[in-house]
Amino acid sequence: xxxxxxxxxxxxxSGAFEGKTRIEQHRMIYALFxxxxxxxxxxxxxxxxxTPAEWERESGxxxxx
Amino acid sequence: MPDALLDQIKKDxxxxxxxxxxxxxxxxxxxxxSARAIAIFKGLGRPxxxxxxxxxxxxxxxxxxxxxxxxxxxxxxxGKFIGGCDIVTEMYQKGELQPLVEAAFQK
Numbered sequence: 001x002x003x004x005x006x007x008x009x010x011x012x013x014s015g016a017f018e019g020k021t022r023i024e025q026h027r028m029i030y031a032l033f034x035x036x037x038x039x040x041x042x043x044x045x046x047x048x049x050x051t052p053a054e055w056e057r058e059s060g061x062x063x064x065x
Numbered sequence: 066m067p068d069a070l071l072d073q074i075k076k077d078x079x080x081x082x083x084x085x086x087x088x089x090x091x092x093x094x095x096x097x098x099s100a101r102a103i104a105i106f107k108g109l110g111r112p113x114x115x116x117x118x119x120x121x122x123x124x125x126x127x128x129x130x131x132x133x134x135x136x137x138x139x140x141x142x143x144g145k146f147i148g149g150c151d152i153v154t155e156m157y158q159k160g161e162l163q164p165l166v167e168a169a170f171q172k
Contacts, residue, residue: 022152030135037135044098044136047151
């Protein structure tokens with residue numbers, strides 16, 4: 001997770017996302033930060049979510065870390 | 066929640082095959098995330114409607130309560146909630162958004 005001035009971006013890879021739509025996956029993360037977002041402590045939270053299998057498939061072709 | 070406002074929002078959602086609730090307008094977005102979503106749909110070359118949520122703060126509150134989605138923009142295709150800026154960006158990059166948009170304009 002990284003960011004400045006209350007703008008954050010996060011990549012979340014979790015097995016809990018299996019079988020869930022992207023909308024549901026993003027809602028799960030927003031729910032964790034509900035208070036901070038309501039208080040505007042987090043003004044923006046850019047999300048990228050993936051299951052471990054998706055992440056392995058995609059990171060293999062796109063990124064090297 | 067004022068019902069008249071929710072009714073208006075539902076009407077807006079159904080008023081066009083593609084509807085974006087944004088901060089600012091298509092010509093003058095007031096937020097980078099709204100601007101990115103607008104740019105994607107402009108690039109797809111199909112008409113879309115934007116609803117500026119900034120003039121009346123109750124619109125955003127009512128919309129977010131209705132969709133259970135805390136952020137703006139919010140994108141609807143054929144009346145169905147698609148997600149926010151990150152989701153449409155990812156769908157666009159993966160080639161999933163284009164067919165959905167085309168299907169929305171099939172008779």
